[in-house]
Amino acid sequence: MYRIAYFGPEGTFTEQAARYLAGGDTHAELVPYETIAQAMAAVRDGETSAACVPVENSVEGPVTATLDELAEDEPLVATAEALLPIHFTVLAGSGVRAEEIGTVASHPHALAQVRHWLDVNLPSARHVATSSTAAAALAVQQGEYDAAVAAPVAAERYGLPSIATEVADVEDARTRFLLLTRPGTLPEPTGCDRTSVVAAAANRTGALSELLTELAFRGINLTRLDARPIKGGFGEYRFFIDFEGHVAEPRIGDALAALRRRCAVRFLGSHPRADGVRASIQPSAGNEDFVSAADWVESVRRGDTA
Numbered sequence: 001m002y003r004i005a006y007f008g009p010e011g012t013f014t015e016q017a018a019r020y021l022a023g024g025d026t027h028a029e030l031v032p033y034e035t036i037a038q039a040m041a042a043v044r045d046g047e048t049s050a051a052c053v054p055v056e057n058s059v060e061g062p063v064t065a066t067l068d069e070l071a072e073d074e075p076l077v078a079t080a081e082a083l084l085p086i087h088f089t090v091l092a093g094s095g096v097r098a099e100e101i102g103t104v105a106s107h108p109h110a111l112a113q114v115r116h117w118l119d120v121n122l123p124s125a126r127h128v129a130t131s132s133t134a135a136a137a138l139a140v141q142q143g144e145y146d147a148a149v150a151a152p153v154a155a156e157r158y159g160l161p162s163i164a165t166e167v168a169d170v171e172d173a174r175t176r177f178l179l180l181t182r183p184g185t186l187p188e189p190t191g192c193d194r195t196s197v198v199a200a201a202a203n204r205t206g207a208l209s210e211l212l213t214e215l216a217f218r219g220i221n222l223t224r225l226d227a228r229p230i231k232g233g234f235g236e237y238r239f240f241i242d243f244e245g246h247v248a249e250p251r252i253g254d255a256l257a258a259l260r261r262r263c264a265v266r267f268l269g270s271h272p273r274a275d276g277v278r279a280s281i282q283p284s285a286g287n288e289d290f291v292s293a294a295d296w297v298e299s300v301r302r303g304d305t306a
């Protein structure tokens with residue numbers, strides 16, 4: 001049985017992403033964990049084969065708990081990703097009328113995505129952060145709070161009436177989710193891939209710029225750059241860098257080796273992009289250019305300088 005841990009409880013957006021990523025695998029068992037750290041520990045400990053967690057949202061940016069967990073402990077790699085449109089449903093406790101709502105609970109990322117809507121529609125409600133959107137729905141069901149901002153599936157799951165649907169301050173808001181496994185066989189390159197690393201750039205002038213220049217020199221397009229503090233070293237950061245391409249490609253392998261020469265790098269995976277965008281290749285920076293240049297160096301070494 002293929003077991004996938006996910007950031008739960010039941011009814012989170014992450015559960016929807018995990019179902020999508022499980023695809024047609026009817027043998028996949030989805031197992032909820034209360035925190036992102038616990039879902040990732042489950043795959044590290046071998047309790048599950050994979051973990052599904054959110055990594056970035058188009059409105060609120062990185063999911064820092066996921067980034068920090070990826071940089072620490074046993075390495076995990078992303079083998080697939082999902083991109084979900086994010087529209088919220090506002091759920092009220094049974095018998096609670098909209099004008100009586102004094103508390104509204106949700107995951108901080110969700111509250112941030114509907115701040116304007118809440119200011120206009122529930123101006124006197126106090127915002128309460130919960131571990132996930134579904135945890136907020138559960139708390140409302142148990143009478144702890146008056147309302148929750150949650151995924152549409154949570155209404156049915158927790159039997160709560162919705163007072164508003166399709167709620168989102170920013171149209172087209174999306175969250176990207178990763179399917180993480182212990183390191184092993186990589187997915188095949190498709191031409192529309194994303195590679196992720198975390199690099200501990202030295203704390204000195206130009207260190208980050210040198211890393212980015214290695215990628216720029218090879219015509220590699222970045223898709224994300226986030227800095228997270230290294231705990232216990234005030235002012236020291238590690239950099240999460242996502243870029244187009246797959247480690248199996250010569251140009252990406254060359255870039256990774258260059259990053260590795262400069263600082264400690266943890267590889268976080270190469271996998272197909274959910275949006276299907278093809279990697280842009282700059283003139284003289286294609287895989288065949290890297291291969292033929294390396295062949296030429298080999299021929300020079302053999303004494304064949306023609």
Ligand SMILES: O=C(O)C(=O)C[C@]1(C(=O)O)C=C[C@@H](O)C=C1
Nearest residue numbers: 012013014054107109132133175
């Ligand atoms: O709480 C949930 O439902 C989640 O799956 C987490 C999460 C997030 O971390 O961004 C996922 C999607 C939404 O953007 C809001 C919350």
